[in-house]
Amino acid sequence: MEQASFLLTVLIFSPLLAIVFLFFVPNKDQQTVKILGFLGTLPSLFLSSWLLLKYHQGFDLSTIAESRQWLQFGFYPEENNRPFSVRYELGVNGFSLLMIWLTALLSTLSAVASFRIKEKVRGYYGSFFLLLIGMLGVFAAENLVLFFLFFELTLVSLFFIIGKWGGFEKEKAAYAYLLYNGLGSGILFIVIATIFAKTGTTNIEELTTFLSRAGGPFSSTVQQWLLITLLVAFGIKLPIFPFHRWMLKVHVQAPPAIVMLHSGILLKIGAYGLIRFGIGFFPEAFASVSQLLLILGLINLLFGAFLALIQTEFKLVLAYSSVSHMGIVLLGLGAINDAGLQGAIFQVVSHGLISAMLFFIVNIMEERLHTTDLKKLGGVAGAMPKLSGFLLIAAMASLGLPSMSGFISELTAFIGVFAANKTIGFIGVLGLILTAAYMLRAVLSVTFGSYERPKQTVDMKWVETASVMTLLVFIIGLGVYPKWVADSVIVTVQTMLRGIGG
Incomplete structure (x- = not known):
């Protein structure tokens, strides 16, 4: 049945209009290009x-x-009169x-952070707008082929961004990203x-109903194999150890403004x-691999935390921190109970906000101080008190300070984990303790110390302050009033639990 609404199409493809306008702006007019880069993100933010x-x-x-005829070919062998249709x-x-x-919120703030880009x-x-279209499309796609096409658009556009505008080893990082994610x-x-x-x-929607019911087209063995295959494909993206090495290169070599989107979305x-x-299509098979x-x-959780604790490059600290925090997502999903699943989704949203805030600050540090090496930093609090204050607040959010989103997501996820497996829950708490250790170590290395930065170093400008404050408002808002996220995901959680049999 044809459905005529165009709202989601407009939301997803609105950045194309900004791309058209960019063609009419000379490349030398960087200020106009950057203003268009910011304005082009606003339609999707306002609509969402x-x-x-x-x-x-x-x-x-x-x-x-929206549902419209798109592709049609061949015939489905089970029903001779029914063609394959996408x-x-x-x-x-x-x-x-x-x-x-x-996605829309972080893209707008990333566009602001991208003002430091000087070449091409x-x-x-x-390329940024193509990446935005891909990210928005992934979450709005209602069939697998469309999901895959948007997924590939994010891969290709990010590959070119890393390879062209990245750091000293940008080509290696870009090809590592392409190799791993291409395999996925x-x-x-x-x-x-x-x-x-x-x-x-x-x-x-049809597949969720069709595949999850008893007597579906796949045997339980085939379902398990398909689920494991999905786990590998999406595990590379998450990433799950040992598929994490490409992500470390991207976090260090990609522009920090883009890492905001990479880590956050x-x-x-x-x-x-x-x-x-995984859970939607194969709930019974998912329950069988919950211990895995x-x-x-x-x-x-532990691997990322231990490695973050010994890094001297701040970007690598945050990269391993992302590996560790994605472990909390896996723990919540593995718990397969109400608290665990909600905690996993909370962690997805919370870490997106917190990591974006941290990399926005890293972007400023790299522009002003020309390094993010902890051995070369120190005494920043004297020259840049505002940046140092926000960095400390972001670190507190990341380690799970009460009244912030990190606390709610970790608490909810671990309630689910303890209900499912107390031993793993107790061991996992060590990872939370290590988070406090490596975040405080990194922040203190940057802000305090014997070496003082030049007093003329420019602190955060009003646009940068407004951007970081926006993220902080939502981080605290989720920590104080988590119901606005819970109300959004409760139907999803209940649907998953019904499929699993909970």
């Missing part, structure tokens, strides 16, 4: 914010779903709408093709895929 507010007021999101289908639920809003600025923002994409494509060939549909696509397709997920989550 409006939809999120309407949703919390009782708006039915199914009324904005429709252009977009739709959102509370969870995916929340991720779209988070027009090409940079063009190939594995994901095999799963999609297998499901399509067997069911004749790629509609996510792109890593979360792995979690989103496991939740939407708990173990993998514990390894991620």
Whole structure:
């Protein structure tokens, strides 16, 4: 059935209009290009914010779903009169709408952080907008083929951004990113093709109903293999140890403004895929590997925390911190109970906000101080008190200070973990203690110490302060009033638990 709403299409593809305008601006006019780079992110932010507010007021999101004929070929062997068909289908639920809003918010702030880019600025923002379209499309896609195409768009656009505007070893980082994520994409494509060939549909809602019911098209053994394949495909993106090395290179070599999106959103696509397709399509198989997920989550949590504790490069501290915090997502999913699943989703949102704030500050440090090496930093508090204060606050949020989002996500996830496996819960607490150790060590190395920065070093400007304050408002808002996220994801959590049998 054709559904005529164009709202989601406009939300996703609105950055294309900014790309068109960029063609008419000379590359030398960097100020105009940067203003367009900021303005081009606003339509998706305004639309997603409006939809999120309407949703919390009782708006039915199914009324904005889109479904149109797109591709048609061959015939489904089980029904001779039914062709293989891939429709252009977009739709959102509370969870995916929340991720779209988070993507739009971080993209706007990343566009501000990108003002420091000096070379080929027009090409940079063009690639930036393609990345934004891909990220928005991933969360709005309602069929697997469309999801895969948007997923690939993020891969290609980020590859060019890293390779062109990255650091000293940008080419190595770009190709490491392409190799690992290309492998993950190939594995994901095999799963999609297998499901399509067997069911004749790629509609996510239909597949969630069809594959999760008893007597579906796949035996329990095949379901387990497909789930493990999905776990590898999305585990590379998350990343799950030992598929993490590419991510370290990206965090260090990519522009910090882009790492805001990479750490805040792109890593979360792995979690989103496991939740939407892993649990959604194969709930019984997912329950059977829950102990494996708990173990993998514990390894991620402790491995990332231990390695973050010994790094001397601040970007690597934050990179290993992301590995560790994604372990909490895996622990929550492995718990397969109400608290665990909510905690995993809370952690996805919370870490997106906190990591974006940290890398926004890193972006300023790199521009003003020309280094993020902890051995070369120190005494920044005297020259840049505002930046030092925000850095300390962001660190407190990351280590789970009460009244901030990190505390809510970790508390909720670990309640679920303790209910599922007390031993893993007790061991996992060590990772939370190590988080406090490595974050405070890094922050104190930057802000205090015997070496004092020049007094003329420029502290945060008003635009930068406003951007960081925006993130801080939501970090504290989620910590004080987590209900606004809980209300968005409760339907998703309940649906997953019904599928698992909880």
